[in-house]
Amino acid sequence: MPExxxxxxxxxxxxxxxxRDFDKKYGNVLNLIEVNVQVEAITTLSQFYDPQFRCFTFSDFQMVPTLEEYEQILGYSFKNIKPYHYKGHYPASKMVASLLKVKQDKLEKYMKSPNGVYGIPLSYLNERLESFHEEGDWAAFAxxxxxxxxxxxxxxxxxxxxDFAAINVFLAVRNERQNPVPTVLKRTLCCLSALSVWLITHIFHSGLRASCPILDFKQCFVKPKNKFDWGRYxxxxxxxxxxxxxxxxxxGTVIYQCGTFPNVPLxxxxxxxxxxxxxALRQLCYPIMNSPEEDSSLTASFIVHGIDNKDIEEHRRVRKAWNHIGHxxxxxxxRSTDALN
Structure with missing residues (x-):
């Protein structure tokens, strides 16, 4: 868990x-950092992950976080907004220095490289936040x-x-209004706050017809459990x-495929x-007509491991596919949550 x-x-x-301006620009991220994550729940959930179908398989059903669910949890709408896409390079340190309102050479002194990953220490951002607060520069602070x-x-x-991968997504959201939801969903087990909201609101009943997922999560009042209890539950x-x-x-409608891909590439x-x-049709209130084993599109393999030159063509194909979204x-x-087979 991050500090x-x-x-x-x-x-x-x-x-x-x-x-209000912050929420309009950056969605629900401030609410997400206040989510009380039970790490034992996520650790246990990961043991139910099914790599063949890229979902969570339980005793007699399967579930998967959906774009529509994460869209509401994170507070970013797909309406008129294109998803984030990697352009083939990370931002220059000069651009990041401009954001932080410091000189480039000064910033580069702080750009440490743990395990070969360049980026900015959180402690340095905390210092900049303190300075912006004292100066009353609320735009930079936000x-x-x-x-x-x-x-x-x-x-x-x-x-x-x-790290610069996260900085790259942030700048795409800030400067180009790109949508980070598919990118967060692709790393399902990494954003623990969003995954916790998704899990808890599926398996506990708050008794509240909340229109906000994070409020729904808080109203569930889940008592702390250890790994053994979570495993049994x-x-x-x-x-x-x-x-x-x-x-x-x-x-009403769901994103079902993109371009010529049989599924949705993230x-x-x-x-x-x-x-x-x-x-995920049952989570979207539509019946599942066939079992996963009968649907060849579910077992189709599509994995691009990196962002090197050899992967650029596949990245380009995915970006083009997102211009032709199939709803x-x-x-x-x-409308039903039944499984008919």
């Missing part, structure tokens, strides 16, 4: 219009606070270190006990992988 105490305190300084959250919560890599889940379709997940900070919406709605069947 977010200082970021929470900095976030409390944004009030009224400053907070941007740097969001950068820190992107680096250690949405796209963590090394403890207390914001998740092992006993059944299709009849999970919450398939809370109020905040109500959607372009991350390091590569690409498939996401299979047909496994489905009523043609998927009558």
């Amino acid at each position: 977010v105490h200082n970021l929470i305190e900095f976030g409390k300084l944004l009030k009224g219009k400053k907070r 941007d740097v606070l969001a950068l820190a959250i992107f680096g250690i919560v949405l796209f963590p890599n090394i403890d207390n270190h914001i 998740l092992g006993d889940l059944s299709e009849k006990t999970v919450r398939w379709y809370p109020k905040w997940r109500e959607v 372009l991350g900070t390091k590569g690409c992988i498939y996401y299979n919406p047909s496994l 489905r709605g009523r043609e998927l069947g009558k």
